[in-house]
Amino acid sequence: MQRCSYPDRAVAIPLGVRRGNLHAGTVRLVELEAVRFRVPFGALDLATVAEFLGWARERIRSGSGVGVVFDLSDVEFLMAAGVQALVDLDSELARSGRALSVVGAAPIVVRVLDICGYSDRWIAG
Numbered sequence: 001m002q003r004c005s006y007p008d009r010a011v012a013i014p015l016g017v018r019r020g021n022l023h024a025g026t027v028r029l030v031e032l033e034a035v036r037f038r039v040p041f042g043a044l045d046l047a048t049v050a051e052f053l054g055w056a057r058e059r060i061r062s063g064s065g066v067g068v069v070f071d072l073s074d075v076e077f078l079m080a081a082g083v084q085a086l087v088d089l090d091s092e093l094a095r096s097g098r099a100l101s102v103v104g105a106a107p108i109v110v111r112v113l114d115i116c117g118y119s120d121r122w123i124a125g
Helices: 049-062 080-095 108-113
Strands: 034-039 065-072 099-103
Touching: 034 108, 049 080, 065 080, 080 099
Parallel strands: 034 065, 065 099
Antiparallel strands: none
């Protein structure tokens, strides 16, 4: 798998670029500077969402960069409260011109995001 250009394009595309809807060699979204955080919660549900939001907002404030990437490798369980927390963070970031992405999500987490209509928007890579 090539990591710096797409095989069907002559132009090199830098790492961190989302593939979505390339038309005539243009790129829809480029994440030149993204801050990545590994989410240390096994579940994002009603019991953990307040703590997660506090943790996430603290890191978002302390970080710089155009994008914020949450590594969900440790998250095994995602409920509606967790999805709503991600929606809230996405809205807060959008107001400051930043974007939210997630990586490393377990298949069940990806499925929940897909059912809620956010997998295409947030899942990077």
